[in-house]
Amino acid sequence: MPPEERLICRFAAEPPQEALPAGRWAETLQAEFLAACLRIQPDPDDDVELGEVGALVYYPDRTWTGRTYVPVTARTTTGLDVFGHVSFVPPDPENEDYDLREPNHFAATADFTDETAEANPQWRLDLCDEVIGGWRGEGGRVAAMTLVWGRALTGGGVIATAELAGLAVDQCPLADDRFTLIAPDNYKSDFLEIHLWDRGGRELARESLYEDDDE
Numbered sequence: 227m228p229p230e231e232r233l234i235c236r237f238a239a240e241p242p243q244e245a246l247p248a249g250r251w252a253e254t255l256q257a258e259f260l261a262a263c264l265r266i267q268p269d270p271d272d273d274v275e276l277g278e279v280g281a282l283v284y285y286p287d288r289t290w291t292g293r294t295y296v297p298v299t300a301r302t303t304t305g306l307d308v309f310g311h312v313s314f315v316p317p318d319p320e321n322e323d324y325d326l327r328e329p330n331h332f333a334a335t336a337d338f339t340d341e342t343a344e345a346n347p348q349w350r351l352d353l354c355d356e357v358i359g360g361w362r363g364e365g366g367r368v369a370a371m372t373l374v375w376g377r378a379l380t381g382g383g384v385i386a387t388a389e390l391a392g393l394a395v396d397q398c399p400l401a402d403d404r405f406t407l408i409a410p411d412n413y414k415s416d417f418l419e420i421h422l423w424d425r426g427g428r429e430l431a432r433e434s435l436y437e438d439d440d441e
Contacts, residue, residue: 234369235361236395239408242286246401247296254329256282258312259298262336266308276338277304285375286398286406289316291359294329297375297406299354302338309354310336311373343379350380350431351420361410369410374420374435378403383422383430391416411435 247255260279268274285297297311315331335356343352353376361369374388378400387397388409395418396409411418422431 232391232393233364234390234393234395234410234413235363236393237397238290238361238371238410239396240289242288242398242401242406243294244287246286246404247284252282252284255284255296255298255312258332258334259310259336262310262312262334263308266336266338268338274306274338274340275304276306276308277302279308283404285377285404286401288373288398288406288408290371290408292316295358295373295406295408297354297373298336299375301342305342306338306340307342308336308338310334311356311375349433350378351422351433352377352379353420353433353435355435357411358408361413363413367414369413372409372411372418372435374407374409374418376405376420378405378422378431380422380430382424384425385423387421387423389419389421 263279280301283299287294287296293313294316295311295313299309301307312334314329317328318326321327343349355372355374357370358373359371361371383400385397385399386405387394388407390410396407398405398407409418417436419432419434421429424430
């Protein structure tokens with residue numbers, strides 16, 4: 227096999243390990259995420275009323291560099307979307323420290339947007355993203371390791387992929403039409419595209435993280 231022309235990390239994150247959160251585990255994540263929502267501070271000049279956060283929607287877990295990320299979205303009573311994630315150090319059942327045998331070192335982020343899928347009927351994918359680290363490549367160039375989570379707004383999809391310059395760098399099976407990716411972005415002037423595929427390998431949708439509003 228010849229050498230790769232493009233040296234970039236691929237499939238760096240562990241695939242999802244658990245089912246979508248439920249029960250007491252979902253309650254733990256909910257407490258962390260709602261605490262992050264309380265820290266949201268809208269710009270006073272925008273005259274935004276966040277409202278109360280409704281039912282949380284969880285996305286598949288992904289683990290990278292020793293932390294597990296569980297993305298979350300929710301609708302508020304004022305019609306906004308809140309989005310973010312809860313991350314933690316996964317449990318180590320063999321650790322002598324009992325506290326480390328359970329998920330620990332929790333952290334959560336949250337933000338909001340008024341750009342909802344209902345207000346954009348042309349969307350086929352509803353995406354959120356956040357840079358969670360970096361990957362240093364050739365010549366000191368740094369790729370932005372980006373957590374991307376979303377849901378398919380068109381039926382028939384079974385898997386989502388992240389592509390950089392036409393190269394698949396991550397993929398995730400859909401769970402209740404939801405997926406989570408961790409992939410390098412903004413590297414050598416190349417940017418991520420998210421693709422949705424059906425069971426037969428046919429592309430159903432694609433979207434860049436950098437689409438202009440008028441596109």
